Amino acid sequence: MPRESFQRELDELYAEIVALGQEVESCLGNMVEAMESQDAGIARQELGVDARFKSxxxxxxxxxxxxxARQAPVASDLRLVYTVQAVTNHIVRVGTLCEHICRAIADTADQDRDEDLTVALLEMARSARSLFHQGLEIFEARDIDRARDLQAADDKVDLLYSEAMNLVVNPAVSEAGSPEWxxxxxxxxxxLERISDHGVDIGGRTVFLVTGERMESAMRQYLDRDLHSEGDEEDEDEEDH
Structure with a gap:
């Protein structure tokens, strides 16, 4: 019975962090909608969420x-508790960043904008929201195979980051957008780049939760496995000939 009670506590803890992640994801959805419609009113709805998420x-x-303090967790239980704390930190930080972006949207609602940069920001925001969503799905389902695909998606965001920063420094037309904007x-x-990183990190924490290995170690083993598999296939082909 004590073990069943302990497992129930762990399950409730897991469900709580998934619910928090969904709330932050909803905040990101409103952020993207505000950017799509250039509606400062939608952005203002998210001002103040940071305090709630932190609480x-x-x-x-x-x-x-x-x-x-009350239980005697075994190794796998400790991994879950440790991972929940780490993932909570990532989720709360994304909530903070989302509010920062919404505040920037609201504060510059009447400012002149650079259309090219606006488009780049929107594409980056959609990609960041998607990556965070994938990280949460991976954590909820403990799907470590998908976690290994997150890095490729993050590489796309890194490219968008470079393109957007280039537009910030070198606008396509002179005096495009107000200095404040x-x-x-x-x-x-x-x-947005940090939000994407947090999504990737949530996937990495999931790998640790399931396997007890850091993402970097798991990736090396995964790649080595593929290389060995390809080598075995080549050997079989040679034997057939």
């Missing part, structure tokens, strides 16, 4: 500490 994160951290746009580019 929820502190509650989850406290629950993790209580579980460790361009300064905020540069910050938004940085915030």
């Amino acid at each position: 929820r994160g502190e509650e989850i951290d406290e629950a993790c500490m209580l579980i460790q 361009r300064m905020r746009a540069a910050l938004i580019v940085h915030y």
Whole structure:
């Protein structure tokens, strides 16, 4: 019975962080919608969410500490508690970045904009939201195979980051967008890149949760496995001939 009660606590903790992630993802959805429609009113709806997300994160951290103090977790249980704390931190930070972006959108609603840079920011925002969503799905399902695909998606965001920053520094037309808006746009580019990184990190934490290995070690083993598999196939082909 004690073990069943402990497992129930762990399951509730897992469900709590998934729910927090979904709330932050909803915030990201409104952020992208505000950028698509250039509607500052939608962005203003998300001002203040950072405090709520941080409060929820502190509650989850406290629950993790209580579980460790009251129970005697085995290795896999400790990995879950550790991973929940780490993923909570990533999710809360994404919530903070989302509010920063929404505040920038609201504060520059009446500023002149660079159309090319606006398009680049929107594409980057959609990609960042998608990557964070994938990270949450991977964590919820503990799907470590998908976690290994996140890096390729993040590479795309890195390219978008370079393109957007180039437009910030070298606009296509002179005096494109007000100085205030361009300064905020540069910050938004940085915030979106960080949101993407947090999505990738959530996937990496999932690999650790399931296997006990860091993402880097798991990737090396995964690649080595593929290389060995290809070598075995080549040997079989040679034997057939």
